[in-house]
Each structure stands twice: as C-alpha cells, then as structure tokens.
C-alpha cells in the first residue's frame with residue numbers, strides 16, 4: 465500500500481502566510497511522500513533479492529526514518545494550522561498544560577523558545593503516553609529526538625523554508641504568525 469499525499473489547500477489564505485510560501489511547502493511535503501513510497505519499494509525489493517547485507521540497504525534504511533518523519537510531521541503541521549480564534553481557556557488541553565507547566569503562558573514561552581533555537585528542525589508538544597505528561601521537544605531535522613511511544617499534539621516547522629519567503633531571517637515573527645493560526649480543536653483532539 466502506497467502513501468498518498470493529502471490536500472491541505474484549505475489552509476491557503478491564512479493571515480501571515482503567503483500562498484507562494486504555502487504552495488512551495490506543499491510541494492516539498494509531496495516530495496517526502498514520493499520518497500517514502502520509493503524507499504519502501506526499493507527496500508522490499510532488496511529483501512526479496514537477498515541484498516540486505518549491503519551498505520546500500522543500510523544507508524536506505526537509515527534514510528527511511530528521515531523521509532517518513534518528513535512526511536508525517538508535515539501532515540501534523542498542516543493539520544494543526546488554519547484555526548480561527550485562540551485556545552479554549554476552559555478546555556482540557558489548557559488544564560493539562562497548566563498542570564504540567566504551571567500555567568498556559570509558561571508552556572507557550574517554553575514552546576516558542578524551543579522553536580526559536582538555532583538550527584533546523586521542529587518544535588513539538590508531546591504527550592507522554594505512559595504518564596500523560598505534556599513536554600516540549602526539539603526534533604533535529606525530521607528524525608532525531610522523538611520521544612519513544614509519545615503522542616505529538618502540536619507540531620511547528622522551523623526549517624527555513626517554512627518562513628523565509630515571508631519573513632526572511634525573522635523566525636520569531638513567523639512563530640507569532642504560526643500561533644495566530646493554530647487549529648486548537650485539532651490539537652485538543654490529539655490529546656489522549
């Protein structure tokens with residue numbers, strides 16, 4: 465079964481995100497879907513043909529996590545955008561964030577600071593499935609730093625392609641625009 469690229473054109477027109485930036489980002493995302501499918505095919509063929517003890521198999525296997533996570537993280541990112549209005553202050557997400565960070569504001573400061581770190585990658589609010597605790601993580605590139613068995617709730621892309629077209633090197637301005645467009649209902653739904 466091949467993965468199919470999803471259509472996120474519903475988020476076009478968000479304030480603070482040009483169509484050019486978003487359409488380019490959709491194109492990049494589709495590239496990850498194509499590469500994920502291609503790697504699955506190639507690795508499966510190598511398995512059938514008895515080529516697993518080769519450096520080629522090892523390198524493609526390593527690359528697979530990067531392509532797959534690139535695909536999945538972009539889906540989570542686009543899905544948690546396009547919202548109208550702020551977070552529900554009475555909702556279960558804010559209640560949980562307050563429990564684990566002291567206040568919603570403390571969580572927001574930690575998440576934004578994570579996203580503003582030097583380097584390319586992702587800021588992700590994760591829920592630890594074992595304890596229910598909410599923790600912000602820095603994910604390097606697409607595949608390094610994911611906490612095992614945790615559930616991603618809010619995903620923010622901080623690769624330069626996510627903002628340079630509209631904001632140049634002003635990543636903090638992009639992060640503010642991202643926050644204005646979070647689809648909090650989608651985030652709430654991911655909460656376990």
Ligand SMILES: [Fe+2]
Pocket residue numbers: 489492538621623625626
């Ligand atoms: Fe991206």
